[in-house]
Amino acid sequence: MSCGDPHETDCSEVLDHLYEFLDREMPDSDCNKFESHFEECSPCLEKYGLEQAVKKLVKRCCGHDDVPTDLRSKVMGRIDLIRSGQAVPDQDITAQDFTASADLPIAGNEA
Template identity: 80%
Template sequence: MSCGDPHETDCSEVLDHLYEFLDREMPEVDSAKFKEHFDDCSPCLEKYGLEQAVKKLVKRCCGHDDVPADLRSKVMGRIELIRAGEAVPEQSVMEQAVAEQQAQEADASARATRTTESA
């Protein structure tokens, strides 16, 4: 997406790193450039607002669930590979995370059933 207007920081760069900005994971210098860009570019500001709202909604609805450390590590590793352009996801990171979580829960349930049956 591009608004068509020239900016010091290109719209595509802003949108490619939007979650780094939202998560405050970028250097202050870059963050300042993004803030300036949002002041000048209403389409990017609108996208920022939408993504910020989605992030808040997810946090409110799902922020209380504990995520197993190994699952978090796998998902973060996959995200880093995708960001570096080293891997193209066969399925979305979220789909993969949900599938792995369901597999872990099924395994735990099966272990609990075996323990109950043997008692």
């Protein structure tokens, strides 16, 4: 995605590293570049706002559950495949991975 306008930091770079920005897992100098980009690029700002809202929702609903290491690895691997534009297998992650690997209550469904 690109808004078509020239920026000091390209839209593709911002979107490729959006989660690192959201999680503050990048140097302050890069965070500053991204913040400047969002000030001048409304499509990227919109995407940032959407991802920020999803992150807050997930934290609110699931913030107290520990994620099994193997499930986290599978999810992160799938995200990496999507980011790189590679085909993603349909059966890579199953619902069973979420329930069988940890007997954790789902927020709002505690018995």
